[in-house]
Amino acid sequence: MNEIRDAILSDHLSDIGGLAVPDSYRAVLVRKDEQDMFEGLPTKEKDPRKSLHVEEVATPELGPGEAIVAVMASSVNYNTVWTSIFEPVSTFGFLARYGKLSELTKKHDLPYHVVGSDLAGVVLQVGPGVNRWKAGDEVVAHCLSVELEDPAGHDDTMMDPQQRIWGFETNFGGLAELALVKSNQLMPKPDHLTWEEAAAPGLVNSTAYRQLVSHNGANMKQGDTVLIWGASGGLGSYATQMALNGGAIPVCVVSSPEKAEIVRKMGAELVIDRSAEGYAFWKDERTQDQKEWQRLGKKIRELTGGDDPDIVFEHPGRETFGASVYVAKKGGTIVTCASTSGYMHEYDNRYLWMNLKRIIGSHFANYREAWEANRLIDKGLIHPTLSKVYGMDDVGQAALDVHRNAHQGKVGVLTLAPEEGLGVRDEAKRAQHLDAINRFRGL
Numbered sequence: 001m002n003e004i005r006d007a008i009l010s011d012h013l014s015d016i017g018g019l020a021v022p023d024s025y026r027a028v029l030v031r032k033d034e035q036d037m038f039e040g041l042p043t044k045e046k047d048p049r050k051s052l053h054v055e056e057v058a059t060p061e062l063g064p065g066e067a068i069v070a071v072m073a074s075s076v077n078y079n080t081v082w083t084s085i086f087e088p089v090s091t092f093g094f095l096a097r098y099g100k101l102s103e104l105t106k107k108h109d110l111p112y113h114v115v116g117s118d119l120a121g122v123v124l125q126v127g128p129g130v131n132r133w134k135a136g137d138e139v140v141a142h143c144l145s146v147e148l149e150d151p152a153g154h155d156d157t158m159m160d161p162q163q164r165i166w167g168f169e170t171n172f173g174g175l176a177e178l179a180l181v182k183s184n185q186l187m188p189k190p191d192h193l194t195w196e197e198a199a200a201p202g203l204v205n206s207t208a209y210r211q212l213v214s215h216n217g218a219n220m221k222q223g224d225t226v227l228i229w230g231a232s233g234g235l236g237s238y239a240t241q242m243a244l245n246g247g248a249i250p251v252c253v254v255s256s257p258e259k260a261e262i263v264r265k266m267g268a269e270l271v272i273d274r275s276a277e278g279y280a281f282w283k284d285e286r287t288q289d290q291k292e293w294q295r296l297g298k299k300i301r302e303l304t305g306g307d308d309p310d311i312v313f314e315h316p317g318r319e320t321f322g323a324s325v326y327v328a329k330k331g332g333t334i335v336t337c338a339s340t341s342g343y344m345h346e347y348d349n350r351y352l353w354m355n356l357k358r359i360i361g362s363h364f365a366n367y368r369e370a371w372e373a374n375r376l377i378d379k380g381l382i383h384p385t386l387s388k389v390y391g392m393d394d395v396g397q398a399a400l401d402v403h404r405n406a407h408q409g410k411v412g413v414l415t416l417a418p419e420e421g422l423g424v425r426d427e428a429k430r431a432q433h434l435d436a437i438n439r440f441r442g443l
Contacts, residue, residue, distance in 0.1 A: 001022050001025060001026075001177055001416070003019055004016070004019055004022075004070050004124065004416070005070070005416045005418075007019065008070060008072065008122050008416070009418075009422065013122060013136035013138070014136055015136075016122060016123070016124060016135045016136040017125075017134070017135030017136060019124070021059060021062075021068055021124055021125050021178075022059060022178070023058065023059055024056050024057060024058050024059055025057065025059060025176060025177040025178040026054055026055070026056055026057075026176065026177050027054070027055065027056075027057045027114040027175070027176035027177065027178075028052055028053070028054055028114065028115055028116065028175035028176060028392065028395045028413075029052070029053055029054075029055055029057065029112045029113055029114045029115065030051050030052060030053070030083055030084060030086075030091070030112065030115065031051075031053065031111065031112050032090075032092045032110075032111040032113075033111065034051060035086050035092060036086075037050065037051060037086075038051070038085055038086060043085065043087060044404075046084075046085035046086075046087070046403075047396075047400060048080075048081060048084035048085060048396050048399035048400050048403060049396030049397060049399075050396070051084045051085065051086070051396075052084050052115070052395055052396040052399060054392055054393055054395070055112070057112065057114060057176075059178060060107050060171070060172050060180045061107060062125055062126075062127045062180070063104045063127050064104070064128045064129045065127060065128075065129050065130060065183055065184075066126070066127040066130070066180060066181065066182055066183060067123055067125065067126045067130060067133060067180075067181055067182075067183045067186060068123075068124045068125045068126075068178055068179070068180055069119060069121045069122065069123055069124060069141065069178065069179045069180075069181060069186075070121050070122045070123075070124050070177070070178060070416055071119045071120075071121040071174055071176055071178060071179050071415045071416060072119075072120055072121045072122070072195035072199075072414075072415060072416050072417040072422075072423060073119070073120050073121075073194075073195040073196040073198070073199040073389075073412060073413065073414050073416075073417050073423075074116045074118050074119050074120075074174040074176075074199050074412070074413045074415055075116075075118045075196075075199050075200045075202075075203075075386075075410050075411060075412045075413060076116075076175075076395070076398045076399050076401075076402050076410075076411045076412075076413060077117050077118065077203045077204065077234065077402075078234070078338060078340060078402060079117055079165060079167075079168040079203075080115050080116060080117070080167075080168075080175070080399055080402070081399050081402050081403045082168075083113065083115050083168060084115070084396075084399050084403075085403070088343065091113050091168060091169065092113060094164070094168070094169040094170075095108050095109050095110065095113060095169075095170070095171055096109050098164065098169065098170060101147070101162070107171070108170055108171040108172070109171075110171060113171055114167070114171055114172050114173050114175070114176050114179075115167055115168070115173045115175050116167045116173035116174035116175030116176065116179070116413075117143035117165060117166055117167040117168055117173060117174060117202070117203045118140075118141070118143070118167075118174050118199050118200065118201075118202040118203055119140065119141045119174030119179050119181075119199055119202075119415075120138075120139070120140045120189055120193075120195045120196075120198035120199035120423070121138075121139065121179070121195075121415075121416070122136060122137065122138055122139070123135050123136065123137045123139055123186070124178070126183060127183075130183040132183065132186075133183055133186050137186075137188075138188070138189040138191070138423075138425070139187060139188065139189055140186075140187050140189050140190075140198050140199065140202055140374065141166070141174065141179070141181050141185045141186055141187070141202065142185055142187060142202055142203075142206055142364075142365070142367070142370035142371075142374070143165050143166040143167060143168070143185070143202065143203050143206075143364065144157060144158070144163065144165070144166070144185065144364055144365065144366065144367060144370060145163070145164045145165065145169070145170050145181075145182055145185065146160045146162060146163045146164070146182075146184075146367075147160065147162035148160060149162065150162065156216060156366050157366040157367050158210075158216070158363060158364065158365070158366045165364060166181060166182075166185060167179075174199075174415075175392070175395060175413060175415070176415060177415050177416050184367060187370065187371055187374045188374075188378065189423075190374070190377050190378040191424070191425035191426040191429065192380070192424060192425075192426045192427075192429035192430040192432075192433060192437075193377075193384065193423070193424065193430075193437075194420065194421055194422060194423045194424055195414075195422055195423035196386060196389050196412040196413075196414060196417065196420055197384040197386055197412075197437070197441070198377075198384070198423065199412060199413075200384040200385070200386040200409075200410040200412055201238065201373070201374075201377050201382070201384050201385075201410070202370075202374075203364070204234045204235045204237075204238055204410065205238045205373045205374070205376075205377065205382060206364060206365035206369060206370040206373040206374075207235060207238075207337055207362070207363075207364050207365060208235055208238035208239040208242060208313075208373075209238075209242065209365055209370075209372060209373035209376075210362055210364065210365040210366070210369045211239070211313065211335050211337055211362040212226070212239050212242050212243070212311070212313060212335065213242055213246065214365070214369050216362070216366070216369070217335050217360060217362045218311045218313075218333045218335040218360065220242070220243065220246055220311060221246075221247075221248070222246065222247030222248065223247060223248065223249070224243075224248040224249065224310040224311055225248070225249045225251060225300075225304055225307045225308070225309045225310050225311070225329075226239070226243045226248050226249065226250050226251065226309060226310065226311045226312075226313060227251045227253065227300065227309040227311070227313065227324070227327065227328075228240055228243065228250050228251065228252050228253065228313045229253045229312075229313060229315060229316050229320055229324075230253065230254070230255075230315065230316060231250065231252030231254055231259075231263045231268065231271075232252070232254050232259040232260075232262040232263050232408050232409070233405075233407075233408065233409070234385070234402070234407075234409060234410045234411075235315055235337075235338075236252070236313070236315075237262075237263075237266065237385035237408075237409050237410075237440075238382065238385065240252055240263055240266055240268055241266065241382050241383070241385075242376075242382065244266070244267050244268065245376075245381055245382070248311075249270065249307075250263075250268050250270065251270045251271075251272065251300055251303060251304065251309065252268045252270065252271045252272070253271075253272045253274060254271065254272070254273055254274065255273070255274050255275055255405070256273065257273060257275075257276070258408075259273075259408060260273045262408055262409075265439055266439075266440070270303040270304065272299055272300070272303070277295075277296075277299065279292055279295070279296060279323075280292055281293065281319060281320060281322060281323050282319070288322045288346065290326070290348070292323065293322065293323045293326040293327065294326075296323050296326075296327055297326065297327040300327055307329070308327060308328065308329035308330075308332065309327060309328050309332060310328075310329055310332050310333070311328075311332065311333050311334075311335060312324040312327065312328050312332070312334045312335070313335060314334055314335060314336035314337075315336065315337055315338040315339070315340060316339070316340055316341045317338065317339025317340060317341045317342050317343060317345060318339060318341050318342030318343065318344055318345055318346070319341035319342065320341070321334075321336070321345040321346070321347055322345075322346055322347040322348065324336075324347075325347040325348070325351055325352055325357065325359070326347070326348065326351050328355075328357050330355040330356060330357070331355070331356050331357065332355075332357050332358075333357070333358045333359075334357065334358070334359045335359075335360040335362050336359065336360070336361060336362065337361070337362045337363055337364075380429070380432065380433040380436070383433070383436050383439075383440040384409075384410065384437075384440060384441070385408075385409030385410055385440050386409055386410050386411075386412050386440070386441055387407055387408045387409040387411065387441075388401070388407065388411050388412070389411075389412040389413070389420055390411065390412070390413050390414070391413070391414055392413060392414065392415050395413050398411045398413055409440070
């Protein structure tokens with residue numbers, strides 16, 4: 001593994017194809033025999049530091065249409081937290097079902113799960129049928145794993161019945177020294193970014209693009225008022241940038257004065273600090289407080305000059321969903337992915353049906369959407385929101401930060417890269433965007 005890392009760090013990428021793929025590598029994983037370790041504990045007390053392990057694992061066999069990538073850096077997404085606390089279900093059920101699909105997928109069903117749905121690195125080896133990529137290519141990976149054997153997947157790959165999220169519903173993810181991906185997950189690494197910067201946007205940037213910009217999501221247009229929950233976080237920070245770039249008017253909801261300052265540095269002017277306002281949308285576990293919905297709507301109109309949101313960018317879920325449906329304008333759209341505060345949403349349907357609003361479910365992105373989202377990064381129109389970088393041995397702490405919402409932007413993880421700041425190939429392009437890169441790195 002050192003030989004591969006040294007070749008990458010010395011820019012001898014043409015030598016990569018001649019190096020042997022190691023028989024094993026270090027990876028961050030959860031173990032099947034520990035999947036009940038948190039049983040009976042409240043979600044907030046489940047500690048990823050206890051369940052995430054760094055171990056040596058066997059390198060998987062390379063199949064047709066696949067590639068093995070030397071991973072220089074990765075990042076932590078909320079699905080890594082879910083995997084690490086075995087909620088809402090253990091991911092070993094996903095791996096078992098995938099393993100039954102074919103001889104090629106059988107290798108995913110193991111007593112351990114290598115996690116991670118982002119990477120930046122270098123292609124080491126490609127399988128039969130791969131023509132676009134070769135050993136030595138610098139890449140990032142999106143996390144859509146799809147078989148494309150069903151006609152439904154050829155209109156929108158997210159509609160394929162065999163669509164999965166790599167590193168969450170498949171094995172051999174990106175929080176490791178090596179990763180196994182389908183070759184159509186690969187995209188060019190933006191050459192003005194470091195390894196850790198390039199690894200940060202993949203999942204959340206693509207998710208925000210489909211959810212907010214794509215015709216499969218809210219189809220945002222110029223002038224739209226967009227309410228963005230968690231606007232300084234790993235997902236919301238990209239939605240905020242896309243709203244600003246697309247001529248929309250973001251209303252950024254955050255949870256502290258520090259996070260309010262972050263979105264103002266991003267260029268947002270309309271900011272709601274939930275901690276300062278003291279919103280309490282639930283009176284108790286079963287009863288929501290509509291007066292609080294009304295108070296939120298009034299605050300939004302004060303900021304916008306009387307406008308209600310055309311789009312509500314939803315991902316907290318249970319805690320905020322009733323308020324989101326209420327405050328959206330007549331004919332407006334609530335677009336939702338994830339449910340970090342709970343999956344069982346409740347809202348008053350009168351405010352949906354009588355006001356002709358729409359709820360759209362959105363999940364990651366198809367190949368084209370992921371490619372377009374990466375292109376925005378490459379063009380310097382969207383910037384990585386990377387706040388802190390950990391070493392691989394400290395990934396449990398990184399996941400705990402995300403679990404407890406003690407982070408801003410994305411939390412990065414160095415895998416083969418020995419330190420931050422490596423991997424920039426176009427210094428002139430970086431200099432052109434350096435002010436923005438540094439500003440967003442300071443989240």
